[in-house]
Amino acid sequence: MRSGDAGTDGSGDGLHGRAEERSLALHREVARRLVEDPAVVARARERVRGWLADDSAARGWAAVWLEELDRPVSEIASLLCDPGPRARALRQCSPFAGVLGPRERWTVLRRARAEGGLAPPEERR
Template identity: 50%
Template sequence: MNRHRLAEERSIALHGAVADRLSDDGAVLERARTRVHKWLETDEVATYWAQEWDRVLSKPLAEIQAFLVERSEHATALRQMTPFAGAIDPRTRWRIWRDVRQTFEQSS
């Protein structure tokens, strides 16, 4: 089993769930923007990553949603330092983890 690929598939699935929530709950996006602005103010996260997330989160909602599940190297890298931590409740997160693993194992 390729654990890196499994981790990436889980990340895409989790961010897909976040993308779905963005349409229904604007507070999720506002919390992410607030977190990124804090990163920029405090240097809590490398400036490059904070600036990139700031750029992404300033786009229209549909573009943000598309980026969250994009399979580019850039999106993959940014998802590793996501401002959406905590946006998905633990039960849903674990269900996604389990489902992705099962799908991944069946396709391998």
Template identity: 40%
Template sequence: MIAQRLLLDGSLLEIARARVQSWLEGGHPIPEYARAWSEILAQDMGTIAGSLIDSSERGRELRQSSPFAGCLSAQERWRLWREVRSLIEQTDDT
């Protein structure tokens, strides 16, 4: 959902870049993630969006410390959780 929104609203990219810059300047609990996000956010929009939906272990690790935190409202997050839970339950039933 954030990847789609990013493609429609470039201002999210500037917010994320500013957040990563503050991580780099002020310290981040995991500096490696801050550096990795800095490199990702320097890429083109398609590459950035791809990183947001990367299903690899590295992609999941980076999303634990996403500069896009706060881009979704609480309602949007809960809707996503419900959709995922429903998909998991459907998979368990088969």
């Protein structure tokens, strides 16, 4: 079984498993960016504070993310790369949206597919 298939890590298979694989690949790149530019964390904190201020649907995740964003950059980067269930849940409502531009996202996803981390849909069935 592949890592995104049912029974291995709880993320399921099919579209949900592929979405998690994409999210993990993108957040790995964000983690690299954090180490290079810690200001990314400051922008994430601002976003989380915005969730609290505007009473958005993400408000439930805000307290959790504020706590995580107070950790050292290396720990935040590790969290973003963690394939476990807690990190997977946190990535579903990430304050790091927008860190990567559209071209960067495409490059990351294409690289992950080339390295075997993302199978095209027809190969996952």
